[in-house]
Each structure stands twice: as C-alpha cells, then as structure tokens.
Amino acid sequence: MTSEIVQKYFRIENLPHIWCPGCSNGVVTRALTMAIDELGLDQDNVVVVSGIGCSSRAPGYLDFNTLHTTHGRGLAFATGIKLANPKLDVILIAGDGDVSAIGGNHLIHAARRNIDITTIVFNNNIYGMTGGQYSPTTPTAAKGTTAPHGNIDKPFDIAQLAAAAGATYSSRTTAYHVNQMVKYFKDAISNKGFSMVEVASICPTYYGRKNKSGSGVQMMQALKNDFIDKMAYEKLPEEKKEGKHLMGVFKNITLPEYTAEYQRVIDALQGGENNE
Amino acid sequence: MKSKDQLEVKINPDWCKGCGNCVSFCPTNVLALDHHGKSTMVNREGCILCGMCEKLCPDFAIWIGGKEDE
Numbered sequence: 618m619t620s621e622i623v624q625k626y627f628r629i630e631n632l633p634h635i636w637c638p639g640c641s642n643g644v645v646t647r648a649l650t651m652a653i654d655e656l657g658l659d660q661d662n663v664v665v666v667s668g669i670g671c672s673s674r675a676p677g678y679l680d681f682n683t684l685h686t687t688h689g690r691g692l693a694f695a696t697g698i699k700l701a702n703p704k705l706d707v708i709l710i711a712g713d714g715d716v717s718a719i720g721g722n723h724l725i726h727a728a729r730r731n732i733d734i735t736t737i738v739f740n741n742n743i744y745g746m747t748g749g750q751y752s753p754t755t756p757t758a759a760k761g762t763t764a765p766h767g768n769i770d771k772p773f774d775i776a777q778l779a780a781a782a783g784a785t786y787s788s789r790t791t792a793y794h795v796n797q798m799v800k801y802f803k804d805a806i807s808n809k810g811f812s813m814v815e816v817a818s819i820c821p822t823y824y825g826r827k828n829k830s831g832s833g834v835q836m837m838q839a840l841k842n843d844f845i846d847k848m849a850y851e852k853l854p855e856e857k858k859e860g861k862h863l864m865g866v867f868k869n870i871t872l873p874e875y876t877a878e879y880q881r882v883i884d885a886l887q888g889g890e891n892n893e
Numbered sequence: 894m895k896s897k898d899q900l901e902v903k904i905n906p907d908w909c910k911g912c913g914n915c916v917s918f919c920p921t922n923v924l925a926l927d928h929h930g931k932s933t934m935v936n937r938e939g940c941i942l943c944g945m946c947e948k949l950c951p952d953f954a955i956w957i958g959g960k961e962d963e
Binding site for chain 2: 618619620621623627632633634636637638639640641642643644647648793795796832833834837838
C-alpha cells in the first residue's frame with residue numbers, strides 16, 4: 618500500500634526499490650511523477666529513458682514507456698525516439714557520471730541541437746553504483762574510493778554546461794526543495810527544446826561515508842542550508858557567500874526546435890514549394 | 894478531493910527503511926522512529942497534514958491518504 622500518485626505512476630510490483638536508506642533518488646523520482654501528473658500528460662505518451670547508474674534504475678520503477686540503455690548513451694537513444702515520433706514526451710533520467718563523463722558528448726550535442734528532450738540529472742557527485750569513484754562533479758578536495766587523498770580535479774557545473782552548449786532551458790535545484798523541483802520539471806517538460814534540470818542529490822552510502830558528511834538526514838539538511846537562489850546570493854554580504862551553492866533558472870529562451878526543423882525539410886522535399 | 898478531516902498520515906512499515914527524513918523535517922514533530930527503526934505517528938492530533946513527510950520520503954512509505962482507504 619502506498620499513495621495514489623505512486624499507485625498510478627509506479628510499477629508497484631517492483632517496489633520497494635533497491636536504493637539505499639536515505640538515498641534521495643526516490644524523492645526526485647516521485648517529484649517527476651508529480652510534475653507529469655500536474656501537467657496532465659498522457660501516461661502512454663511519455664517515454665522515460667536512462668543509461669546506467671543508480672539513478673538510471675528509476676525507469677524500471679516507473680509505469681510509462683521506459684527504456685534502460687547503455688552507459689552514457691541515454692541521450693542517443695532518446696534522440697532516436699524523439700526523431701522517430703516527435704509527438705512523444707521524452708524524458709531522460711541520468712546520473713552525473715552517466716551524463717557528463719561517459720555521455721558528455723551526447724549531452725553537449727543534444728543541447729546544441731535543441732531537440733525537445735527533458736534531461737533530469739540526479740547529481741550526487743559520485744559514482745554510487747560502482748563503489749564511490751569520483752565523478753566529473755565531485756568537488757575539488759572531496760574524497761572518493763579513487764581519490765583517497767582528495768580529488769584534484771575541478772568539477773563540472775552541469776546546468777551551466779548544458780546552457781552554454783545550447784540548451785534553451787537549464788536550471789538547478791536540490792532533492793530537498795521538492796516544490797521548486799516539481800515546478801522546474803514542469804517548466805522543463807513544457808519547454809519546446811532541450812531542457813536540463815540538475816538536481817543536487819545525496820549519496821549517504823558512498824559520498825557521505827567517504828567525506829564524513831553524516832547521515833542522510835544531515836546531508837539533506839546540508840542541501841537545505843548550503844543551496845541558495847542565485848538572485849538571493851547576489852545580495853549576500855561577501856563573508857556569507859563562502860560555501861554556498863547556486864540554484865535557480867540559468868537559461869530560459871525560445872529557439873527553433875530540432876524535430877520541427879527536420880520536419881520542415883521533409884515537408885519541403887515531399888511536395889512543398891521547393892518541389893515544383 | 895477529500896476534505897482535511899477525512900485525511901490522515903499513513904505509513905507502510907514494510908517499505909520504510911528508517912532514513913528519518915520524515916521525523917527530522919516534520920514541522921510539528923509528530924513522527925518518530927519505533928524500536929524497529931520504522932517511522933511511526935506519535936501525535937496524530939498535532940499533525941497539520943502539510944505533506945512534508947510524503948515529499949521527502951525516498952521510499953514512498955508515508956503519505957497523506959483517506960481515513961477510509963485500504
């Protein structure tokens with residue numbers, strides 16, 4: 618037994634899920650179904666695609682058309698689905714490693730084309746499924762099993778990366794800020810073009826233990842305390858800006874969408890003015 | 894839609910993994926973990942049905958539902 622929304626949009630027979638106690642993946646996945654419900658999307662018209670990773674298990678629990686693909690290639694599969702049937706609402710669920718390391722090129726080119734796919738990144742700053750290796754979003758000096766003395770890399774800012782690559786909608790929120798997350802998901806799905814919502818998430822099992830971040834609750838509390846809207850951040854006195862992370866909408870513009878442009882070429886060649 | 898007096902917090906202990914989000918982020922502190930480490934309601938009168946527990950439960954194990962529901 619569970620709530621009406623979970624009964625409607627989840628494959629109940631596959632629950633409870635395998636995610637660790639305190640992992641925020643369930644919070645984010647449920648928020649996505651809230652957004653889909655509030656938008657009134659046809660359940661049979663929604664396609665949820667994923668690659669590999671803890672977050673990529675989510676489509677297995679969701680009762681839509683779902684596809685669990687190879688590591689990093691979720692966006693390549695999603696691009697194929699959207700081009701084959703542009704009427705579908707295509708949503709990608711990916712982890713930080715999946716979308717910005719293994720699938721980094723797919724991300725920037727899907728964003729560059731502005732194809733109407735909504736990408737939701739569960740960014741827990743680590744490779745959780747494979748045992749806590751550092752990812753492209755692990756903060757400098759943070760620890761992972763492959764960085765026992767602290768990470769010397771500088772992290773990607775996934776929301777800004779997608780915006781710079783050409784996404785027409787890009788925002789960041791956290792797994793704690795559920796109401797904002799649902800709103801961003803709705804705005805991203807409604808945007809006719811490539812949309813990115815980066816959700817700062819928590820991995821108590823690997824990131825938390827390696828970095829002595831405390832329990833899942835303490836890590837959720839840190840999301841609540843450390844993330845601040847980018848507008849509010851500008852007004853903070855300098856001494857209070859340290860250690861703060863920015864959330865908010867980084868880009869929201871309108872540009873021609875890829876499948877619509879592709880259809881124009883098809884129409885022109887199949888009897889449009891150009892064919893006479 | 895059900896009215897507020899027809900609603901209550903419901904808990905599925907089989908799905909609860911005891912992370913404690915519902916207990917810690919409840920604005921009126923009406924939840925606790927029992928001796929099995931599962932979420933339990935300790936002050937039903939104090940619950941304001943805000944839904945914070947439901948939103949932050951990663952395991953879909955606590956929610957606001959109708960009193961008459963299964």
